[in-house]
Amino acid sequence: MRLFITVVIACIFGIGLQAELYIYTKKGIRLPLEKQKVTLYNGIPVKKISSQDDRVTVQVTGFVSKKDKNKLFATRNLKLLLAVATNPGILKTKGDTGVLEVTVPKKSLTDDMEEAWATGSDLFYDKCTKCHHTRIVEHHSMQDWNALFGSMKYKAKTTEAQNEAILRFLRAFAKDGILKESE
Amino acid sequence: MTTSRRRFLQGSGVAATAIMSTSFASATQLFSTVKKIPSASHFGAFYAYVQDGKIIDIEPQGKDSRPTMMKSLVDRNYSNSRIKYPYVRKSFLEGKENNKSLRGKEEFVRVPWEEVIKLVAKKIKETPRDSIYNGTTDGWAHPGLVNYCPTLTGRFFNTVKGGSVNLDGDWSTGAALRTNPDVVGDIEVYSLQTAHEQILPNTEVYVMWGADLFKTNKIDFAVANRKNDEYFLKYKKSGMRFISIDPIKTETAKMFDAECIHIRPNTDVALMLGMMQYLYVTKKYDSDFIKKYTDGFEKFVPYLLGKTDGTPKTPEWAAKITEVPASKIKELANLFVSHRTLIAGNWSMQRAHHGEQVHWGIITLASMIGQVGLPGGGFAFSLHYGGGGQASAGKNGPGGFSQGRNKVKAIIPASRLNETLLNPGKVINFMGEKLKLPHIKLMYVAGANTVGHQQDLNELIQGIRKLDTLIVQDPWWTPTAKMADIVLPATTILERDDISLLSGSYSGDRVYAMKKIVDTPYEAKDDYEIYALLAKEFGEKEYKKFTDGKQVMEHIKAFYGQSDAAKTISFEKFWEKGYVEYKIPKEAYQYVRQGDFRKDPVKNPLKTKSGKIQIYSKKFADFGYDDFKGHVTWFEPAEWLGSKLVDKYPLHLLSPHATYRKHSQLDNTWIAGLYKIKGREPMRINPKDAKKYGISNGDLVEVYNDRGRLLVGTVVTEDIREGVVAIEEGTWYSPEDPMQDGSRGNSGQPNVLTSSRPTSQASQSCAANTVLVAVKKIKGDVVPNQAHLMPKVTKI
Numbered sequence: 001m002r003l004f005i006t007v008v009i010a011c012i013f014g015i016g017l018q019a020e021l022y023i024y025t026k027k028g029i030r031l032p033l034e035k036q037k038v039t040l041y042n043g044i045p046v047k048k049i050s051s052q053d054d055r056v057t058v059q060v061t062g063f064v065s066k067k068d069k070n071k072l073f074a075t076r077n078l079k080l081l082l083a084v085a086t087n088p089g090i091l092k093t094k095g096d097t098g099v100l101e102v103t104v105p106k107k108s109l110t111d112d113m114e115e116a117w118a119t120g121s122d123l124f125y126d127k128c129t130k131c132h133h134t135r136i137v138e139h140h141s142m143q144d145w146n147a148l149f150g151s152m153k154y155k156a157k158t159t160e161a162q163n164e165a166i167l168r169f170l171r172a173f174a175k176d177g178i179l180k181e182s183e
Numbered sequence: 184m185t186t187s188r189r190r191f192l193q194g195s196g197v198a199a200t201a202i203m204s205t206s207f208a209s210a211t212q213l214f215s216t217v218k219k220i221p222s223a224s225h226f227g228a229f230y231a232y233v234q235d236g237k238i239i240d241i242e243p244q245g246k247d248s249r250p251t252m253m254k255s256l257v258d259r260n261y262s263n264s265r266i267k268y269p270y271v272r273k274s275f276l277e278g279k280e281n282n283k284s285l286r287g288k289e290e291f292v293r294v295p296w297e298e299v300i301k302l303v304a305k306k307i308k309e310t311p312r313d314s315i316y317n318g319t320t321d322g323w324a325h326p327g328l329v330n331y332c333p334t335l336t337g338r339f340f341n342t343v344k345g346g347s348v349n350l351d352g353d354w355s356t357g358a359a360l361r362t363n364p365d366v367v368g369d370i371e372v373y374s375l376q377t378a379h380e381q382i383l384p385n386t387e388v389y390v391m392w393g394a395d396l397f398k399t400n401k402i403d404f405a406v407a408n409r410k411n412d413e414y415f416l417k418y419k420k421s422g423m424r425f426i427s428i429d430p431i432k433t434e435t436a437k438m439f440d441a442e443c444i445h446i447r448p449n450t451d452v453a454l455m456l457g458m459m460q461y462l463y464v465t466k467k468y469d470s471d472f473i474k475k476y477t478d479g480f481e482k483f484v485p486y487l488l489g490k491t492d493g494t495p496k497t498p499e500w501a502a503k504i505t506e507v508p509a510s511k512i513k514e515l516a517n518l519f520v521s522h523r524t525l526i527a528g529n530w531s532m533q534r535a536h537h538g539e540q541v542h543w544g545i546i547t548l549a550s551m552i553g554q555v556g557l558p559g560g561g562f563a564f565s566l567h568y569g570g571g572g573q574a575s576a577g578k579n580g581p582g583g584f585s586q587g588r589n590k591v592k593a594i595i596p597a598s599r600l601n602e603t604l605l606n607p608g609k610v611i612n613f614m615g616e617k618l619k620l621p622h623i624k625l626m627y628v629a630g631a632n633t634v635g636h637q638q639d640l641n642e643l644i645q646g647i648r649k650l651d652t653l654i655v656q657d658p659w660w661t662p663t664a665k666m667a668d669i670v671l672p673a674t675t676i677l678e679r680d681d682i683s684l685l686s687g688s689y690s691g692d693r694v695y696a697m698k699k700i701v702d703t704p705y706e707a708k709d710d711y712e713i714y715a716l717l718a719k720e721f722g723e724k725e726y727k728k729f730t731d732g733k734q735v736m737e738h739i740k741a742f743y744g745q746s747d748a749a750k751t752i753s754f755e756k757f758w759e760k761g762y763v764e765y766k767i768p769k770e771a772y773q774y775v776r777q778g779d780f781r782k783d784p785v786k787n788p789l790k791t792k793s794g795k796i797q798i799y800s801k802k803f804a805d806f807g808y809d810d811f812k813g814h815v816t817w818f819e820p821a822e823w824l825g826s827k828l829v830d831k832y833p834l835h836l837l838s839p840h841a842t843y844r845k846h847s848q849l850d851n852t853w854i855a856g857l858y859k860i861k862g863r864e865p866m867r868i869n870p871k872d873a874k875k876y877g878i879s880n881g882d883l884v885e886v887y888n889d890r891g892r893l894l895v896g897t898v899v900t901e902d903i904r905e906g907v908v909a910i911e912e913g914t915w916y917s918p919e920d921p922m923q924d925g926s927r928g929n930s931g932q933p934n935v936l937t938s939s940r941p942t943s944q945a946s947q948s949c950a951a952n953t954v955l956v957a958v959k960k961i962k963g964d965v966v967p968n969q970a971h972l973m974p975k976v977t978k979i
Contacts, residue, residue, distance in 0.1 A: 121588075129586035130328075131684075133320050133337050133349045136592050147364030147790040151374055157579045183590065 020048050021058065021109045022116035029119065029165050031108055037087035038102050043116040043172060044074070044082045045179070046109070054106045064091070064098040072098045074178045079142040080171040113179065120169025127156045127166070137173045137181060145170040221761025223406040223683045223695035224676055225326055225845050226253040228762065231677065231700040238677065238700055244762070247409050249401060252843060255852035256677065260701075264659045264851045264971045266672040267705035269299040273977075275652075275668040283648050287666040288921050290975040296706065296716075303669055304720030306625060306652045312344040313591050314624040316603075320350040323845075324630025324657075326405050327681025327697045328583040329738050330674075330710040332630030332656075337586035339714040340627075342729045343721040346589035348621050351613075352597045354636050356530050357948025358538035359564065361614060366543050366797050367777075368789030371564045372530060375689060379414045379572040380772040383421055385559025387522035390426045391441065392451065392545060393529035394567040395433040395839070402845045403569045406686035406695055411570050415439075424522075426515070428454070430837065431867070431909055432902040444515075445904035448835045449535050449820045449953055450505040455544040456817055457501025457509070458516040460487050462551050467520050469553025476784055477550050478792075479799025483814040496817070504817070504825060519552050523559050527566045531839055536820040536953040537810060538942040544815045550796050556781025563776065569688025574771035576692040580685025582745035584738075593621040596947030600637055601939045604646025612944040615806040629656040629710060630673070632847045634663040634916055638937040638951050641891045641925045656713060659851060660973045662916040662932075672707040679709045682739045685746075692765045694748055696758050711735060803945070811945040821940060822955040824906050832888050832955035834872065834908045838933040841911040850915045851971040860896020862968040864914040864931025868958070872906065873899040876958050883961045885927065886910070888954065891935035893928030894919075894965060908956065917970035930970040 022043055025031045029042040040046075046058035062072040062082045072091060074080040083100055085091040091100050110116050125134065128149075140148060149170060153163055172179050218233045221244060228244040238257045243250040270291035274282035294302070307315065319336040328334075340347035352360050356372040363371045382389075400411045418439065425441035427433060430448050435441070446454060462468040463484065473480045489495030498509035498516075505512075518524070526549055532541040545562050546555075554560025565571045595603045596613060599620060603609075607622035626633075626647070637643045647653060647666055655667035658675045676697060683695035708716075718729035733741065743754050748763040757763050779787040788794030792802070804813025822828055824835050843854050858865060861883050868878070878884050882897045886908070895910055903909055910933040918926035928935035937954050941947040 125588050126585040129337065130334055130583040133317065133333060134341065134346075134586045134589040136589065136594065138592070139351075139594070143790075143792060144364060147368045148370065150368065150790045151364070151370040154375060154575075154577075155373075181588075 021046050021056075021111055022113055023104070024108055024110040024116045028161075029168060031104065033102055033104065036090065036102050037085065038090060038100065039084045040102065040104065041081055041083065041168065042119070043113075043168070046104075049101060051106070055103050056106050056109055057101060057103045058109070060100040060102070062098055063096050064093050066096075069093055069098075072100055074172070075142075075176065077142060077176070079146070080168065080177065114182065117169055117172065117179075120165040120167075120172075123158070123162050124166045124169055127158055127162070128152065131155065137170055138175050138177075140170075140174060141176045142171040142174045145174055220698050220700050221695070222676065222697045222700060223326065223686070223762075224253055224256060225323065225402050225404070225407060225848070226250075226256070227407045227409060228686075228693070228695050229253050229256075230761075231257075233700055236701060248412055249409055252401065252845075252849060252854065255849050255854040258852040258854075259659075259849060260675050260677050262659065262851050262971070264973060265705060266658060266660055266664060266670055266707070266973075268293045268672060269296055269706065270294065270670040270976055271299065271302065272668045282668075283650065286648050286653065286668070287644065287918075290977055291670060293976060293978040296708070299669060299671065300716050300720060303654055303671070304717055306654070306669075307344065307627075307717070308721070310625040310651070312340070312346050313348060313593050314622055315340060315344065315347040316595065316621075316623040316626045317347040317349055318626045318628035318633050319631050320353075323404055324848075325676045325681075326403075326684045326686065327676065327679075328581055328684060328742050329681045329735055330679060331583065331684075332710055334584050334586055335710055335714050336627060336629050337589065338584050339718060339729060341587040341589050343718055343725045346591035347627075348591055348593045348595060348623060349589065350597055350600075351594040352946065352948050354534075354597055354949050354951075356533065357597045358533040358942045358946045359530070359542045361946035361948065362539045362803075363542055363546075363564075365791060365800050365802060367546055368791040371542070373565060373568075373688075375575055375774065375776070376563050376565050376571040377525075377559070377561075377776045378574045378772050378774045379417075380574065381558040381775050382525060382572065383414075383417055383559075385523055385557075386423050386525045387559075388424050388426065388518060388524040389418070389439075390428065390519070390524060390526045391433070391435060392428045392526055393532045394527045395429075395435050395529070396527070396567050397435040397438055398433065398842055399567045399840050400570060403687045405569065405684040405688045406693070408570055408573075408687040408690060408693070410573055410687075410690065414572060430835075430904045430907045431839065434842070444507055444511065447504070447506050447824050447904075448837055448907055449823045450825075451532055452537070452540045452544045452815065453496075453501045453504040453817050454507055454512065455548045456487065456496035456815070457498040457505070457512045458519070459548055459551055460496040460501075461498050461513050461516045462520060463487055467517070468551040469520070472553035472555070473550060473798075476555065476780070477796040477798050479797060479814065482799040483547070486814060486816065523557065524552060524554060525559055526562045528562060528564045529567055530564070531837075531952055533942070534949055534951045536822070536940060536942060536950045537818040538948060538950060539811055539945055540815055540818070546796060547798050547815050550798065555796070556775065556777035556779075558775045558778070561777060565689075570690055573687065573690040574767045574774060575689055576765035576767050577771060578685070578691060578747040578765045580691060580746050581682050581694055581742035583684070583742055594618070595620065596941065598638065598939055598941040598947050598949045600633075601639060601642045601646045604649055605642070611947065612806075612808065613947050614945055615802070624651040625654070626650055626652070627654045627656075628663055628667075632661045632663050632915075634666055635661070635847045635913065635932060635934065637939075638934050638949055639890055639939040640916055640928075640932065640934045642939055644924075656710065658707060661847065662970070665974050671713055672705060673713065674703050674707045674709050677701060678703040678707065680735060680739060682742050690767070692767060694743070694746055694757070694763045696761045698758075698761070709735070711738075806945060808944045810943040818943075820953045822938070822953050824955075826955070828955050832957045834868075834906060834956050834958060836886070836933060836936060836954040836956045837907060837909045837952055838912040838937065838954075839909055841913040844911075844913045846913040847915060848913075850913060860898070863894050863896045863929070864910055864933075865898045866895040866931070866958075867898045867900050867903045867909045869903050869905045869907070870899050870901060872908070873897065876960070878958065878960050883965065884958050885961055886936060886956050886958050888936050888956045890938060891925065891928060893931055893933070893935045894961065894968075895931040908958070912951070915970035917968055919966050929966060930968045
């Protein structure tokens with residue numbers, strides 16, 4: 001049973017995407033798809049297109065920058081990376097929007113948003129609540145979190161990998177992010 | 184870890200007194216073992232000497248020239264103001280209809296622990312989580328990680344209720360916390376500062392803009408190490424020029440023979456603007472720095488020149504507001520741009536009406552001076568705090584409890600607590616959005632003193648009397664405990680085992696064992712144990728989640744195990760010795776704040792919208808507020824020496840950080856006797872004002888305005904400018920007549936007079952330093968200050 005309601009803020013930017021599944025990497029925050037020359041990021045919402053045996057074809061939609069058409073971001077502010085595609089043509093763009101279709105192992109998908117984001121979420125609620133009260137993630141924008149987490153990380157003594165996981169969680173669930181934490 | 188009684192006596196006057204008072208003791212008693220036990224506090228690390236189960240003295244660990252405050256920890260432990268047993272307010276216990284209005288007015292009934300725990304759990308179970316206010320929020324009762332009250336309280340409520348209402352910001356730095364991230368990409372107020380080793384050889388002009396380095400570095404959020412005292416001696420000999428911009432001649436200004444610019448309170452932004460306008464029109468500002476490292480200067484300049492409001496912000500304009508002569512404003516501007524200048528701002532300036540402007544103003548001025556990111560130049564907002572300027576060891580300290588997720592999204596901006604209690608559901612502006620104030624029914628305060636640190640105490644008390652339940656957990660009968668319905672006695676830091684935060688706050692070079700020194704002589708319990716007992720009332724699952732299935736010493740070992748120290752030194756060795764010290768790496772002494780940004784702003788951008796310093800912020804401008812704009816702006820404060828209100832209330836009241844307290848801590852000890860006048864907090868006043876109002880040194884006077892009245896003792900001194908009085912924050916509130924609402928404050932707690940008015944609609948932070956008052960000499964007898972007396976209690 002899905003425990004959480006997913007709200008896709010991308011709708012307000014003109015992309016109607018109802019996430020069915022989330023990329024779930026048990027280790028690290030990247031899912032490299034070497035043959036397709038694509039890297040997907042943990043926790044990102046994807047739409048199932050089709051499936052065969054233990055493989056599922058999914059669609060990822062987002063925004064691209066003018067400078068780098070290989071990267072797909074969750075929002076127009078280009079602060080939350082969804083995917084990096086080095087295979088020419090796989091990332092189809094129209095204006096500043098982009099769509100990517102890739103096939104991923106079934107085991108790399110989950111319908112449980114909390115499970116998908118557990119690494120960053122657990123680290124944030126563990127490392128960033130020891131000295132001050134628990135901050136409400138959606139009270140701050142992605143930009144705010146960059147500055148706030150940047151200010152405090154030296155006190156939290158987090159590693160680079162932990163920083164990346166925490167910041168991705170904060171950006172995804174920020175005021176202007178793409179997801180909302182459960183009630 | 185013991186020492187013989189004879190050896191100890193050689194160096195201890197305190198012990199010598201003890202021996203005289205036990206002249207009839209037997210030889211066995213006389214020569215009984217004195218234990219030397221290490222521990223640590225916000226006032227520094229220490230060794231406690233214990234004989235026959237009682238603490239007889241405390242001495243600092245290592246070199247510490249100022250251990251006075253920690254010495255009073257002994258007195259505090261045995262104070263008559265200790266909460267010895269659990270208590271419940273009488274009519275609350277009896278469930279009487281009108282019981283809320285009797286808070287702070289009636290006796291308490293002693294109740295067994297088993298009963299009181301069940302009562303507290305029942306009240307919490309009955310109350311929805313979004314109606315519970317965690318009043319412990321950012322209190323800093325002590326630096327131990329196991330019994331750290333803010334974390335424990337948050338962990339408890341997040342575990343058993345899924346959360347509680349928290350505060351937004353804090354009482355120290357609220358305005359800066361909400362503006363600096365957008366302006367300079369960092370909160371700055373709690374961030375690592377440029378190392379002393381970079382300031383000492385490079386800074387030519389050190390501007391203490393309100394900062395009182397020597398006074399406020401006495402204590403620490405972690406464990407004070409007071410190494411800054413040694414650096415300050417080097418500063419004095421360094422040859423750098425010190426300028427203090429402050430209505431008060433501070434301890435530090437005196438120590439450094441600083442030139443004192445006694446500015447009118449709350450007018451600092453006008454002074455900054457006057458300097459900036461002068462630098463702009465004379466083209467003396469660093470235009471290259473502005474182009475390369477800042478964003479939005481062109482939107483600020485029209486305001487500076489008066490093109491947007493018809494008022495050029497000239498030095499002459501600034502002089503009328505600040506009462507700093509225009510010639511001096513120009514002189515300062517010329518001095519700053521021609522010498523390596525470090526502007527050390529403080530926090531109290533932003534605890535004022537429109538306090539959001541102050542740090543932004545200093546950042547903008549420093550940008551025009553063009554030395555941001557250079558060794559010994561630019562701006563700093565934390566050199567006065569936590570050993571700011573000390574190089575960082577950069578190591579991992581012990582772990583600590585996490586609080587987990589709080590599912591309650593409602594928050595209360597720090598200035599709005601009174602209003603929340605009095606007007607629940609009210610919608611206010613807040614950082615560009617609408618915020619609905621929650622309906623608080625239960626307030627839980629552990630190791631914090633709300634009826635002290637909150638502005639406008641008479642208003643707060645009205646609000647508190649609307650709550651359904653107020654629970655206070657503390658070792659002492661603080662003013663907040665006296666207002667409570669349920670009072671839970673907590674142990675002191677001397678009565679429990681713990682492990683310290685990485686100390687000091689910035690050097691992070693030590694981990695301390697905080698060993699239990701003595702058993703509590705009362706029924707007090709550790710904060711951790713109290714919450715564990717409460718969690719158990721909610722179920723086994725909640726108890727296990729809260730405790731992780733561990734006992735206190737297991738937690739201490741586990742926390743230590745997460746530190747870098749554990750890689751080389753066993754827990755047993757650490758616990759035996761009492762501390763572990765990390766070596767500071769050489770490169771840490773080279774640290775320059777914003778140094779990387781200065782070297783390469785493209786590779787190392789700030790975490791702002793543009794990656795540069797935001798002299799203009801579209802985000803802020805888009806809020807559309809009339810009291811907070813898109814660039815630094817002078818706003819006339821609601822109360823200041825330039826306002827019409829001075830006809831009625833002619834003096835500006837400041838409430839700076841306490842010299843001999845950590846906020847309210849140690850007010851109930853012998854150290855208070857060193858500075859209190861007739862049992863009340865001292866008020867500094869200029870001789871001209873004293874003469875005008877017919878008051879003399881040592882007089883008891885009433886200070887008053889429309890919000891309240893209080894009694895203080897007078898200190899007539901040239902150290903404060905004419906028209907300004909100062910009463911230090913933190914003394915325990917005590918009404919002259921507790922039965923009378925709005926009774927005159929009898930201890931000198933200045934928040935009886937401060938306003939709950941927010942800084943602005945943006946951050947809604949506290950504005951304690953925007954207050955006008957009048958004074959009058961007291962005639963006749965007054966009731967003694969009863970702040971440190973316990974209330975009337977009865978046993979069932």
